[in-house]
Amino acid sequence: MTTQAGDARGTDRRVGMTPERVADAAMRLSHGTGLNSWTIRDLATELDVAPSVIYHHSGGREALLRGVVERVIAEVTIPDTRLPWQDWFRSFLLGLRPLLKQYPGTARWLLMHGPSFPSIATAFDFGISSLSAAGFTRPAIGYAMLVNTAMLTITMHDDRLETSDDGPRDHAAMRESFATLGTDSPGVNRMLTELLDPLASDPHEAGEAVNADYYALLIDTLISGLEAQLHLRPRRRSLPQ
Known part of the structure; x- marks a missing residue:
């Protein structure tokens, strides 16, 4: 039941409320x-x-989420289109991570719903046309592979951090589990010291550096792998060709 106080608050505050103010708050x-x-x-x-005022001005939570993602995507920097396709994608994808990680869940939303926003059309146009010019006969598949894999990696990081301190806590549990395998394993020791220790003990600085290095290596590997497809004999070319 809505109280008289609640009704008054909704009526009084609705004056001057706009969709932009609601979007700003979201x-x-x-x-x-x-x-x-x-x-x-x-x-x-x-x-x-x-709450009725929010619905009146926004259309509901799903519309608000789309609006948040659209605003975030509008801040994406589109690299210089004179760059070779490898450098263009490297700059584009590396630039996405620091922006999207400020709004955890954005990468997952993009994977589920697609970035159908006018501000990102230039990225589609140049990204796909540059792959076509390089010799890929199905460039949209190559574009989707590069972008979706990057989004999946950011989503994995978001999923750990969206709920309190699950990321450091999960990594600490992994570290303890790996430690039971024994310290005489050089592979386990490298996994502990290079990956799990910084992620569990210092997630905001050392752990973030590990995540950034992981993401950069992933992007370089994806681009190198896609480029290698151009040098395969036609009968061995994979789907992006």
Whole structure:
């Protein structure tokens, strides 16, 4: 049941409320903690209005999430189109991570719904045309492979961090589990010291450096692998060809 106080608050605060103000608040609540960290009621509290006011101006949570993602994507920097396709994709994909990780859940949303926003059309146009010019006969598949794999990697990181400190806690559990295998294993020791120790003990600095190196290596490997397809004999060429 809606109370008289709630009705009054909704009526009083609706004056001056706009879709832009609601979208701004959704961006604030998503920053750092993620798209799944807030509800319509949280948004109403942030703006000091009744939830019905949020629905009136936004159309609901799904519309708000799409709006948040669209705003984030509008901040993507499109690299110089004079670059070779390898350098263009490297710059484009490396630039996505620091932006998207500010809004955990954005990469997953993009994988599920697709980046159908006008601001990203240039990336589609040049990315696909540059692959076509390089000799790929099915460049859209190559483009999707590069971008989707990058998004999946960012999503994996987001999934660990969206809920409190699950990332460091999970990595600490992994470290303990690996440690039981014994310290006489050089492979296990390298896994502990190079990967799990920094991720578990210092996730914001040393751990973040590991994640950044992992992502950069992934991007370089994807691009090198796709480039290698151009040098295979026609009968051995894989799907992107």
